[in-house]
Amino acid sequence: MTAPLTPPHQPPPHDSAAWPEPYPPLPEHDGVPSVATELRQAAVVTAVSIVAGVALGLLWLWLAPRVSLISDGKAVFLRHSEGEAAIGADGTFVLLALAFGAVAAALVFLFHRHGGVALVLALAVGGALGSLLGWGVGMYLGPTDDVVAHAKAVGAGVAFDAPLKLKMWAGAMLAWPLAAMIVHLALTALFGPRDPEPEWPPAPTAKA
Numbered sequence: 001m002t003a004p005l006t007p008p009h010q011p012p013p014h015d016s017a018a019w020p021e022p023y024p025p026l027p028e029h030d031g032v033p034s035v036a037t038e039l040r041q042a043a044v045v046t047a048v049s050i051v052a053g054v055a056l057g058l059l060w061l062w063l064a065p066r067v068s069l070i071s072d073g074k075a076v077f078l079r080h081s082e083g084e085a086a087i088g089a090d091g092t093f094v095l096l097a098l099a100f101g102a103v104a105a106a107l108v109f110l111f112h113r114h115g116g117v118a119l120v121l122a123l124a125v126g127g128a129l130g131s132l133l134g135w136g137v138g139m140y141l142g143p144t145d146d147v148v149a150h151a152k153a154v155g156a157g158v159a160f161d162a163p164l165k166l167k168m169w170a171g172a173m174l175a176w177p178l179a180a181m182i183v184h185l186a187l188t189a190l191f192g193p194r195d196p197e198p199e200w201p202p203a204p205t206a207k208a
Contacts, residue, residue: 008048011202016124029179038116038119039118041112041118041119042118042119042121042122043122045104045108045119045122045123045126046122046125046129047121047126048104048126049104049123049125049126049127049129049130049176050126050129050130050133051130052100052104052130053130053131053133053134054130054131054133054134054137054138054193055100055134056093056096056100056130056131056133056134056137056176057099057133057134057135057136057137057138057141058137058138058141059096059143059181060089060092060093060096060135060137060138060164061137061138061141061164063091063092063096064088064089064092064093064138064164065088065089066161066162067089067161067162068159068160069147069151069159069160069161069162070157070158070159070160070162071151071152071154071155071157071158072156072157076147076148076151087167089164089165089166090166090167090168090172091133091175093138093166093172093175094136094168094171094172094175096134097127097131097134097172097175097176097179098175098176098179099179100130100176100179101123101127101175101176101177101178101179101180101182101183102126102179102180103121104127104176104180105123105179105180105181105182105183105184106183106187107186108123108184109187109188109191119184120181120184120185122182123177123180123181124180124181124206125177125179126177127176127177127179127180128173128174128176128177130176131172131175131176131177132173133172135166135169135172135173138164139163139164139165141162142153142161143160143162143163143164144163145163147162147163156183157169
């Protein structure tokens with residue numbers, strides 16, 4: 001008995017040259033930064049974000065509403081019992097931090113459209129450190145936190161400003177990095193470079 005022959009209209013089963021590659025390599029992209037370049041860019045983004053924290057602190061100090069205190073010589077009281085300005089410092093800081101994060105993300109996307117995970121992490125870390133620095137600058141340059149000594153210095157019956165404080169400290173510190181990551185990811189999804197569709201080789205045609 002002889003083995004069946006391969007039909008003439010079908011290629012041999014072990015002839016790999018007659019079949020296309022199942023997954024052809026994707027074309028290389030021009031302009032994609034190397035790992036070392038991404039790390040350098042991430043370091044610059046982190047450093048610039050930290051320095052921008054000084055501007056955040058100065059704006060917070062300038063724009064945050066003041067809480068007025070007054071002393072009767074024995075104790076210190078809120079001048080306005082409703083205390084609406086007490087939460088104004090938190091709101092001002094959070095709004096400024098959100099704006100700083102959005103602007104930082106837009107600038108990073110504008111200059112580094114091929115940015116990867118390193119840049120996103122740099123925006124988050126730099127935003128958190130910048131928020132910490134801004135909070136420290138506002139506290140340091142604002143009214144003293146020694147309320148008793150301040151009250152004695154101005155005298156009884158004289159109103160003075162309370163120190164700047166953040167009641168929602170954790171949320172305020174997260175506002176900048178969250179805004180930066182969300183805006184950067186949204187811009188990348190909407191306007192980022194797209195991978196070209198691979199060109200698949202034509203399917204082999206059956207021979208007559």
